Amino acid sequence: MSTSSSTVAVVGAGIAGLSAAIRLRIAGKEVIVFEQNSYTGGKVTAFEKEGFRFDMGPSLFTLPHLVDELFELAGKNPREYFNYHTHDEVCRYFWEDGTKLTLFPSIEKNVAAVSSVFGPSEGRKLFHYFEMARRKYDLTAPFFLEKSLHSARTFLTPKVLKVLAEIPKLGLFSTLNEENEKVFSEPKLVQLFNRYATYNGSSPYQTPGIMQMITHLEHSLGTHFPVGGMHEISQSLTRLAVELGVRFELDTRVEEFIIENHEITGLVAGEKIWTIDQLVCNSDVKYAYKHLMPKQVKRPKKTLAQEPSSSALIFYWGLSEQFPEMDLHNIIFSEDYREEFENIRTNGPFWEDPTVYIHISNRLEPGDAPENKDCWFVMVNTPYDQGQDWEAIVPLVREKVLERISNALGTAVGPLIEVEEVLRPQDIEKRTSSVGGALYGTSSNERMAAFLRHSNKSNSIKGLYFCGGSAHPGGGVPLCLLSGKIAAQWLVNDE
Secondary structure, eight states: OOOOOOEEEEEOOBHHHHHHHHHHHHTTOEEEEEOSSSSSBTTSOEEEETTEEEEOSOOOBOOTHHHHHHHHHTTOOGGGTOOEEEOSOOEEEEOTTSOEEEEOSOHHHHHHHHHHHHOHHHHHHHHHHHHHHHHHHHHHIIIIITSOTTOHHHHSSHHHHHHHHTGGGTTTTSBHHHHHHHHOSSHHHHHHHHGGGGGGTOOTTTSBGGGGGHHHHHHTTOOEEETTOTHHHHHHHHHHHHHHTOEEETTOOEEEEEEETTEEEEEEETTEEEEOSEEEEOSOHHHIIIIISOTTSOOOHHHHTSOBOOEEEEEEEEESSOOTTOOSEEEEOOSOHHHHHHHHHHTOOGGGSOOEEEEEGGGTOGGGSOTTOEEEEEEEEEOOOSSOOHHHHHHHHHHHHHHHHHHHHTSOOGGGEEEEEEEOHHHHHHHHOOGGGOTTSBOOOSTTHHHHSBOSBOSSSBTEEEOSTTBTTOSSHHHHHHHHHHHHHHHHHTO
8 A cells, every 4th residue: 555644634433433533554654634523423323311321313323344454454463452242133023913033143043933933934035035135145245345336447347247247136126125026025034134124224125136145245254243332333433443543523513615626725613724645535425425525526416315314213221120031132123124114214103013123232231230220222114304303203102112112022011111312313413423423324115226325535626525324325334334444445545
């Protein structure tokens, strides 16, 4: 890699920004990270209250080698900085009629579990389903997730020609729901695997069937949880960055990018003009074009017109009792999944029949809750913020969520809540500048949505690069780590 000592500004200290900053520092750049908050990590942050520790954002951790890779690039032993549990369960599922199913990071165990609950025929179908997911992942991930889709070099290899030849089999021309209905006869299994559309803030009735490959990450490659919680991903990377000499300007909001003759030359932040050579934008793309770019910069109309992803309403509950029937990850499904997603899409009454996700970190990190108590992260998918009356909506959601959980457990949960905080879509937007509090930037509700995500490199402004959930390849911890990698590689290769 290059050893040029040019100065690079990274705007935003989210996971993608940290990934890019570390790589650029290793490449010999002087790196300054600007962050509007007093902490690093973006959505991957945490808080403590009355003896309970809560991760505020992402709770699922896959592909830990992407974190390890950053330490190894720096010549460090990852285990001296960052450690994680490998869990023996993926998720516990609950339905309103009392049906329960636990899935594992093992194809054989999953086939046995599904056969036991839904019959051997569905178990055999599940094996076939995971094989399809693996094939789609293995075929496409090395090119469409790990490389830029906006670089000709990505497509000029014989292996990519093989991928292009397989396009009719990848599910690009059908929805995830349609792909799942082709395989399973049991509606509950269709619903279960439809849920993976939410991993990029989309609807299974709109997002393309290629998203089936996401299931491969959990059920074949495994699920994990960091020692110290999800927050340790961002904090361990921050410690590494500081050790390498990356400079952090926290509590410093960037006001404007300075662009002269179609080239980035500086930025305005903290009432000061900073001279820089290149800039990596880890801010939400829509926010950047609306608030940070000079007016003369041409806007990418198709990209900016894309529908934002869904957002979330999250309750952080400290409970006075533990529930052994609940594990690290738990889902209680709605009765009408299609109607739930239609309500999210149209700003309908999504609170009437929500699917409820419950993450209990103290299953693997006992110190996250006082002894014999539980630390619950309870999430419901919602529309992104468009000015809805959240003060009226939150109590309606809370009431239905408590009813749904209490029915599943056979115990009234509300009286057991000792500690409570709430995160609404507008709170997410305020903390992260993600437009409308969208969790994953733009949705993938169109066939070619992945190709319309913003490039990791500006095609009109020299020295300007992009990473994060609203840029390629998308949102979530693994993809943001890759996004920072792709942006850094672009920058270094351009010199």
